[in-house]
Amino acid sequence: MPTVSDFVIRRIREWGVSRVFGFPGDGIGEFDGALGKAQRDEDGLDYVRPTHEEICALMATAHAKFTGEVGVCIATSSPGGFHMLNGLYDAKMDNQPVVAIVGQQGLNALGTSNQQASHLERTFSDVAVYVQTVLSPEQAQAVVDTAFRTARIKLGPAVIILPHDVQGMEFSPLTPENWVSRSSAVAPSTAICPPEDDIKRAASIINAGKKVTFLVGHGANGATDEVLEAAKKAGAGIITALRGKQVVPADVPFHSQQLGLLGSLPSYNQMKDCDTLVMLGTNYPYGQFLPKSGQARAIQVDLKPEQMGLRYPTELNLWGDVKTTLDALIPHLEAKTDLAWQDKVANEMVEWENEMEAQATLTFDDGVNPRRVFFELNKRLPATAIVTADAGTTADWYGHHIRLQRGMLGDLSGRLATMLAAMPYATSAKFAHSERPVICTIGDGAFQMLGMNELITVKKYMKQWQNPQLIIVVLHNNDLEQVSWEMRTEDANPVWSTSQDVESIDYAGWAELLGFTGIRVRTDDEVPAAWDRAFATQGVTLIDAYTSRNVPPLPPHITLEFAENTGEALLKHDPHTVEVIKDTAKAVVTEGVERVKGKLHIGDDDKRES
Incomplete structure (x- = not known):
């Protein structure tokens, strides 16, 4: 007779899942035993066991991002479940379907202060779109199906709690019975289209606009052709949120990449001047970079209705899938004949790319220019590359210099912006697309968190990958650099070395210890050859890039507050004042020279602040 665990494993497969990320423990022991039996019988799941439960959850989230499937992670009771929380919040805040299966002590232990018994439903109630403990075999089917269905529809993590004794109880086919739900492993369609009247109203708003901007997020994934067709008819410029990079190819001339502190000047100018804003599958959180209230008529299209009209006062909110909605909208759009707005965006992007190249080719006395690392990587990206970026200045350089072409993938922890995610994201990408080359870009602080551990996971599993090529670049500057700059620019505080310094480690040596190729880069001239060697290595x-900690992550538009706070922080005896002044001066001068060369428009605010 099959057990509840046997049934749950079979049901997970029926939901289209073939791979799970787990870490064992006694609270989930019966279920783990069933996983092992199913795998031996060749009817189980591909079980990947990294080095930490947090990594399990981050890998499940990344799997959802890179495949569109539901990611599944498994952990034992209290400590294992608690460790998964950060990765589950990543899924929640980036709207990804993940199901977590968490062990629990036996039913009789609940509420008795037993070892590792805690109120897990209460713990997961904030992060989960659905959380439920399975209390009997008859309940298991409905709980599993509801968890998967809810994760898909509400785009977030669902949690199934399995007490240890319930895991081993016998499971019988369900019969008609009061209080017993007989559910199905069938996901509802999310190809939702708004009503025709709303589609026509949206078209009339876009048709009336003379300066239309599309702000495109990861929620538009799979709708690349529709986004481009609509933008061409509307004469629109396109901005992508950081997680929307892969949606719009970089070679589209009127795609001005990202917005905000790690965005481009053409994107800033679009938001400053547009009269119509169309938000497609994005919950872009930085309202200070959106148009002034009343400046632009705005439309938002999203599958998350609670997030619509949240960042900017929209005139029309369309609850729908971006691809399906644009399919319905495009026939109603009038083809613009005046493309001056779109051409302006394209021309400014040419000038911006020149500025980014000039910034990347600067040299500094205190280490490799981190921009150069990303600039040279971008020139060598294979057609099927997957790039992951970490939080911090890694994300700045990723936004400024990585240009994803059609067919490439790239992602990071978005709204949560948790450190260390780049490494489990990259490893998860290798499991999901083992034939593709994957490049992980990560800072030394994040790499020391759990990233170094995950090289052990890579060593354990890389033989399973069709193409073993995985490249990790560590920005080795011995500093939690993003926070150091935030201390200066946001709070006018000098860097506090006690909190900010990162112990220097021979990261290339650590890789070599595990049998991998390690490359040390100490000068800018060594960067191109390092990338060439890495891409020539089938493994x-x-x-290990020894980069400067003082290269400023300059925003495209430097505000007076940014400049004043930085100056005040340096006057308070910042330990790196001399290097920061030298490196910042070089970067700012280069920025000014390039903008004069490009004859970019400089508004009154820019004149005053310069």
């Missing part, structure tokens, strides 16, 4: 390569 795992770690590039």
